[in-house]
Amino acid sequence: MGGNTRSAAAGTARFRTTLRDRVGIKLSRLARWEFWPSWAFYPPIVVFIFARSARAKPFMAVTAANPCLRASGIVGETKEDALAPLQANAREYVAEFTMLRAAWPVAQRLEALRDFMAAGPGYPVVLKPDIGQRGRGVAVIRSEAQAADYLASAQDDVVAQRHVAGTEYGVFVYRDPKTARVEILSIVNKCFPTVTGDGSRTLGELILDDPRARLIAEGLFRRMAERLDQIPAAGELVQLVEIGAHSRGSLFLDGNRLKSEPLRLTMTAMLDAVPGYHFGRIDLRCPDEAHFVAGRGLKVLEMNGVTAESAHIYHPDTPLLVGWKAMIDQWRLAIEIGEANAAQGAPTIGFIELLKLWRADMQRGERWF
Numbered sequence: 001m002g003g004n005t006r007s008a009a010a011g012t013a014r015f016r017t018t019l020r021d022r023v024g025i026k027l028s029r030l031a032r033w034e035f036w037p038s039w040a041f042y043p044p045i046v047v048f049i050f051a052r053s054a055r056a057k058p059f060m061a062v063t064a065a066n067p068c069l070r071a072s073g074i075v076g077e078t079k080e081d082a083l084a085p086l087q088a089n090a091r092e093y094v095a096e097f098t099m100l101r102a103a104w105p106v107a108q109r110l111e112a113l114r115d116f117m118a119a120g121p122g123y124p125v126v127l128k129p130d131i132g133q134r135g136r137g138v139a140v141i142r143s144e145a146q147a148a149d150y151l152a153s154a155q156d157d158v159v160a161q162r163h164v165a166g167t168e169y170g171v172f173v174y175r176d177p178k179t180a181r182v183e184i185l186s187i188v189n190k191c192f193p194t195v196t197g198d199g200s201r202t203l204g205e206l207i208l209d210d211p212r213a214r215l216i217a218e219g220l221f222r223r224m225a226e227r228l229d230q231i232p233a234a235g236e237l238v239q240l241v242e243i244g245a246h247s248r249g250s251l252f253l254d255g256n257r258l259k260s261e262p263l264r265l266t267m268t269a270m271l272d273a274v275p276g277y278h279f280g281r282i283d284l285r286c287p288d289e290a291h292f293v294a295g296r297g298l299k300v301l302e303m304n305g306v307t308a309e310s311a312h313i314y315h316p317d318t319p320l321l322v323g324w325k326a327m328i329d330q331w332r333l334a335i336e337i338g339e340a341n342a343a344q345g346a347p348t349i350g351f352i353e354l355l356k357l358w359r360a361d362m363q364r365g366e367r368w369f
Helices: 019-030 043-054 079-089 106-118 144-153 203-209 213-223 261-272 289-294 320-343 351-365
Strands: 097-100 125-129 139-141 158-162 167-175 182-191 194-196 237-239 251-254 279-286 299-303
Touching (some): 019 213, 043 320, 106 125, 106 158, 125 144, 139 144, 167 320, 182 320, 203 213
Antiparallel strands (some): 167 182, 167 279, 194 237, 279 299
């Protein structure tokens, strides 16, 4: 927050929510399916996946949709598997990264991070688990002290990636199994909610009074607990979210109007640089919308696999049936691509092995915030 931000009177006030606030937020979230838990939204989609897979040849064909990723990116895939080929073959399209291995002592991790930072513009840097999803464990780090704290608690391989400013998009792409042409399935514009100070209300009050921010208040209150009683100066813009994950509070807007041939050609170059990547959402940043449509200045943050979502469905007030249809169409296409790849010799994995990967990921998730 800016230098004009001041603490609440006497510096002793601590922000508290009322029962009415908490109940109101829960009811508001319940009325908007974009905030439903996975177990409430996904049952019709899971039924379709099993029904369609039962007719697939082989049964687990969907696990061959992305031969370059473990289980095609259904669960347990590493970010390194996709980003390393992109960095090696088309460096201009990737936010540069390095790996900090779990087997290394913290001191060695920090030394590797120092070397990485010395070759670039310096902090901030993004640290995130090599295996993770829905923004799990992703943090924007602004000092070596913060990096040391992060790495001291990280038990798995960590990706250290250059922080890229600009507008963030998620472009869901696929390689047509019949023509091999790369197509754009959907586009989401990821926006970061803000509130504007008035010089009298605390940050906590501003969040509760903002129609959108109050819907993600629970997560904001947890992450910003030490700042909630501060009073932003009049006109001060406070960014509440800086990670492009819906589960972390980002606002997802339908960006399908931005599809263009120059963008499709740039996405084709990205897929060509990562052999075996046929289907998934590529999260990236660029200077602005004009650069995005022109396919210029794009820097990839992540290349996600089969279980990535066509996230434009989370645009506020999208009808539930529209969301279900988009996800079912997405999985139908994933299975078709998997069948085509399997027919050409791409390996699949069994259902039991997939369950083991899922269980391991659940355990891994308990180690990350």
